[in-house]
Amino acid sequence: MIIESSNQVPRVTLLKRFPVPRNFKVTPQSRIEKGRKWAAPAGASRTKTFEIYRYDPESEANPRIDLFEVDLDDCGPMVLDALIWIKNKVDSTLAFRRSCREGVCGSCAMNMDGTNWLACTRFISDMSKTATIYPLANLPIIKDLVPDTTHLFAQYEMIEPWLHAETPTPEKERLQSPQERSNLDGYYECILCFCCTSGCPSHWWNGDRFLGPAALLQAWRWLADSRDEAKEERLDTLEDPFRLYRCHTILNCTRTCPKGLNPGKAIAEIKKMVIEREA
Amino acid sequence: MDPKPPISDMTVARPRPLSPNIQIYRPQLTSVLSIANRITGVMLSLGAVGLVIWLTAAAMGPRVYGEVHAVIASWGGRIILFGFTFAFFMHLCGGIRHLVWDTVHGFELRWIYISGWAVVVGSIALTWVTWTVSLLLAG
Numbered sequence: 246m247i248i249e250s251s252n253q254v255p256r257v258t259l260l261k262r263f264p265v266p267r268n269f270k271v272t273p274q275s276r277i278e279k280g281r282k283w284a285a286p287a288g289a290s291r292t293k294t295f296e297i298y299r300y301d302p303e304s305e306a307n308p309r310i311d312l313f314e315v316d317l318d319d320c321g322p323m324v325l326d327a328l329i330w331i332k333n334k335v336d337s338t339l340a341f342r343r344s345c346r347e348g349v350c351g352s353c354a355m356n357m358d359g360t361n362w363l364a365c366t367r368f369i370s371d372m373s374k375t376a377t378i379y380p381l382a383n384l385p386i387i388k389d390l391v392p393d394t395t396h397l398f399a400q401y402e403m404i405e406p407w408l409h410a411e412t413p414t415p416e417k418e419r420l421q422s423p424q425e426r427s428n429l430d431g432y433y434e435c436i437l438c439f440c441c442t443s444g445c446p447s448h449w450w451n452g453d454r455f456l457g458p459a460a461l462l463q464a465w466r467w468l469a470d471s472r473d474e475a476k477e478e479r480l481d482t483l484e485d486p487f488r489l490y491r492c493h494t495i496l497n498c499t500r501t502c503p504k505g506l507n508p509g510k511a512i513a514e515i516k517k518m519v520i521e522r523e524a
Numbered sequence: 525m526d527p528k529p530p531i532s533d534m535t536v537a538r539p540r541p542l543s544p545n546i547q548i549y550r551p552q553l554t555s556v557l558s559i560a561n562r563i564t565g566v567m568l569s570l571g572a573v574g575l576v577i578w579l580t581a582a583a584m585g586p587r588v589y590g591e592v593h594a595v596i597a598s599w600g601g602r603i604i605l606f607g608f609t610f611a612f613f614m615h616l617c618g619g620i621r622h623l624v625w626d627t628v629h630g631f632e633l634r635w636i637y638i639s640g641w642a643v644v645v646g647s648i649a650l651t652w653v654t655w656t657v658s659l660l661l662a663g
Contacts (some may be wrong), residue, residue: 246637247634247637247638247641248553248633249633250633250634251633258550259551260548260550260551261550261552262547262548262551263546263547263549263551265547267547267548268547269546269547270538270546270547271542271544272542273537274538274539274540274541275541275542275543277544297624299545300541302538302540305538307541308541339531350547356543356548357548358550359548359549359550360549360550360552360651377548379543379544379548380543381543381545382543382544382545382549383542383544383545384542384543385539385540385541385542385543386540386541386542386543387540392543393540406613410545414556428607431615444549446545446546446549446555446558448544449545493558494558494622495555495558496552496554496558496631496636497549497552497554497555499631499636500552500554500632500633500636506631507631507632508635509631510628510631513625513626513628513631514628516563516626517626517627517628
């Protein structure tokens with residue numbers, strides 16, 4: 246079927262996961278074990294089961310999958326509401342990040358039913374019969390659904406996401422025509438939730454050296470900025486077999502962006518700009 | 525002073541687990557066609573060896589060629605040749621899709637999916653046409 250926008254949940258799912266062994270490329274301490282089941286409170290008539298990834302750094306145990314039965318009549322409509330309901334009413338040790346609850350802050354990015362999205366903007370009714378919730382893919386886990394994004398922010402820092410200008414600072418602001426400003430549309434809106442980078446297979450295999458879609462989209466945001474004067478230096482940093490060119494245009498990034506942005510296109514723009522400066 | 529060790533010391537004792545990636549991430553047209561392009565590329569590389577064997581056999585004379593041809597014309601040979609044909613067309617269509625992307629066109633999600641399904645349908649149709657025509661010509 247044709248997906249028109251990234252918020253579309255597929256009507257049919259042919260394959261829930263790739264046909265690889267459960268512990269394919271998984272280090273011993275990352276192996277996921279069976280956890281416990283937390284039953285719905287007595288008297289709950291409309292319940293839904295959530296399978297949730299748990300990891301407790303203070304125990305010696307491996308990560309596990311716990312089953313929670315959520316009382317839908319007592320809970321808000323979004324997945325984040327279900328997580329808050331669980332934390333308030335069932336297991337207060339469940340850890341997850343959240344802040345704005347309206348898709349602006351990017352804190353509650355996680356893997357729901359196999360794809361990355363924000364828990365606050367995903368309807369419970371759009372989830373599978375048994376909903377599965379994992380932390381963002383391919384990241385070191387601090388606790389439960391809280392990943393360590395240090396490396397991703399270090400990669401973001403590498404593209405120097407601030408204005409570089411040699412010309413003397415003007416009296417007022419640096420002017421930009423409406424046309425020049427519109428070049429930033431679709432790029433400046435990134436909230437750094439890292440759904441895209443975490444969903445990028447190329448970043449899974451080469452994340453130590455490949456910058457990943459989130460950082461590269463930001464790199465393009467500065468390359469596209471008419472006020473920035475460091476285009477050459479920025480391209481020098483990016484033009485590298487790994488940093489930029491490990492992108493094989495898989496486009497999981499564009500499919501998963503909760504803000505509907507297009508990291509895949511941004512990276513193609515960078516590649517084109519590199520070619521054009523050499524021509 | 526508080527004797528509690530800093531967090532960095534605690535993580536050394538037990539490395540953090542890595543959250544699952546390929547083991548749980550949902551296959552989508554985007555990733556499936558990407559891996560299909562890789563696999564068909566590998567199949568074409570192997571097929572190129574077969575092509576060289578076939579040409580070498582032809583150069584070595586009718587006896588050797590006859591033997592190689594018998595292998596290719598067998599049921600097993602035909603199934604492999606069919607797979608090779610499909611791999612060829614899938615890699616070709618996928619390659620054209622990548623060429624268009626290199627010009628920064630077709631990145632709207634809608635067009636990513638339309639071109640993706642076009643690759644699937646196109647490679648099946650081209651394989652079917654090729655085999656129908658070949659079998660008709662061969663009588």
